[in-house]
Amino acid sequence: MEDLERDLLKFKGFYFQHKAFDTGFLENLDDFEIRDDDVFIVTYPKSGTIWCQQILSLIYFREHRKRTENVETSYRVPFLEYCSRHIDFGKTPSPRLFVTHLPYYLVPRGLKDKKAKIIYVYRNPKDVMCSYFHYLNTYPIFKAADSIEAFMKQYLEGKVLGSLWFDHIRGWYKHRNYFNIQFMMYEEMKKDLRSSVLKLSKFLSKDLSEETMDDVVRQASFENMKDDPLANNENMLYRHVGSKLQEGHFLRKGTIGDWKNHMTVEQNERFDMIFQKQMKDFPLQFIWDVNKTQN
Template structure:
């Protein structure tokens, strides 16, 4: 499952849990060699939409926002389908979803670096939204995440995890390389960068910015509904958007009280 991709393993022997694939750290148990080796040839449609993030940078939030923009049945709650199925992970859904049969526009999320995504994205027709977040908040979110679910090896202190994070020895690799790589190669793609902190500060303006890039013209009423349902507090209580059910199915009961969507705060003020 895609969530295995988010295992930030902190074992002393990294080789037992992490595998470096073309310079990018993945979890060896989740590694699908055939899929990743052939991902370069994945057929891209002109109207495909990809959200790219470093883990814990607003991925689940983006799934909810796109679901609200594109699916009226999601906004009106007339269909009981989780956002992870509406906007699946590219690299972790290949065995469960036939992407070729999905209607357009196809929506995806991914944590992949710029050099591992399908080459068809470089024709600049399909659209990419890259969401980046202050690395201090990313690291803090990752730390609490691995200490919540029993499938992960717990980390005693934030200092211990910080060392691992700053060395890039986590799934996703080095935060700085991921963000810099996409930004430095932005001219190769049809890409819109969005800052997590700006989204927190003014979600309405951020949704409007996103809709303009995607070519979606929402009515004022629809826009109001998207912004309201995509607020952190509403997402936290929404079983179709907060990933609690999916995490339970794959990871089992949590080690401690709390929610997958913990605080969603932005310590870095803009």
């Protein structure tokens, strides 16, 4: 666990990946020029980030839907905080699409003009934790905790990339009126992708034809993404993180309720107590099981 913490760098109260960290860019991020038609996906890690990159790429880029260009979604919708060394954002044509794990207080102040749009995607924190645990143990560079118990302690202390899940979602929701923001639940997207794409397209003022909607929904399905080298993020991770410990896909399951296969009854009860304390009176709903509704 200490090895994993050494791979992180805390900047203004938030944990970043040390090797990909560009201090100069982040020191001046508050002044980053925002365009009115910019779109930002905001997520806590392992909350559907790659999936949303693919959905936006399919909505905005006809050449991506029609497979006429060989461009990965990680370049079409780059990470704001981790791609500044490789992409000149000032020269990127509009509309620019970004993805970020940043907390509300570190994003450029121009986002508070409420013209650029933010899509905040959230997922139930038990599935986030278990997905995070598998991800870190897939790549040897991360030297992750060797048990879910050890990682749960680290996760609940916020000593991971993205810091504390509770702080991230509460911060963005509490300050939502400062931004032009749409909250999307990962589990609702899984249950009804078509309705979720329609909701997103309306928020983005993108009038999609039935044919385009069909293409977006089909290509954004988990199974299609998993085998798509332009969308599954494996090439980017290989370039920047290194090879995996085992065979298989970076996109592992993407299911709802997989936490039940990893957490003991005691761990689940302990997690629930912390969740209830941290999220008391929090208005957004969560789905914990694929067969259950919100609670």
